[in-house]
Amino acid sequence: MSQSTILRDKVKDHLLSQIENGELKVGRTINLAALSRTIGISVTPIREALSQLEQARVINAVPNRGFVVTNLSRTEAGNLYETIAQLEVMALESSTFETNDVAALRAQEKVLQDEKSLNARFDFHNLLVRNCPNTVLLQTLENLKVRLRFYEQRLAADATFFDSANRQNESIIQAIEQDNIPTAALILKMNWMTVLDHVQRKIG
Structure with a gap:
């Protein structure tokens, strides 16, 4: 497994943990810089992880806001x-x-x-x-x-x-x-x- 894949999965695990704990809520914007500081990973693998979560319809990329947790329907x-x-x-x-x-x-x-x-x-x-x-x-x-x-x-x-x-x-x-x-x-x-x-x- 490549280093970039390991880092990307670490980001996903962190976000999934926040979902499970109720810390990551619908409508919340994910702050890339803050996330990078919290888990000690550069922005590039974070963007890769967020792109995968976007494909899974967990989050949306919103212009001028960044990645936002998708509303429920x-x-x-x-x-x-x-x-x-x-x-x-x-x-x-x-x-x-x-x-x-x-x-x-x-x-x-x-x-x-x-x-x-x-x-x-x-x-x-x-x-x-x-x-x-x-x-x-x-x-x-x-x-x-x-x-x-x-x-x-x-x-x-x-x-x-x-x-x-x-x-x-x-x-x-x-x-x-x-x-x-x-x-x-x-x-x-x-x-x-x-x-x-x-x-x-x-x-x-």
């Missing part, structure tokens, strides 16, 4: 969640599960029930598809989920959101245990549509 939410649901279903359908994979899902389900956090929720979904052999599909999912975090930040303090979003997890795991991947995939898609309903009602 019901239409984009619908498109985003429906696309992620379809891609995760594809990834799940091409995956195989061993006993240790099911054990990992059950352990993460318990973490999610206890913590009710976005990170725990995303970790559960990552475990569901980690055995998918299609690395392009997994990378696409990862890129889309960066944007997804902005929509779900608004729901991070809502326990009822997590209860609703988590309700089908046990059924997904049981279907996987029974080697019934079509049923697991159907419940997984329903799970994403349940979350979309919460998000769109929050946007208003």
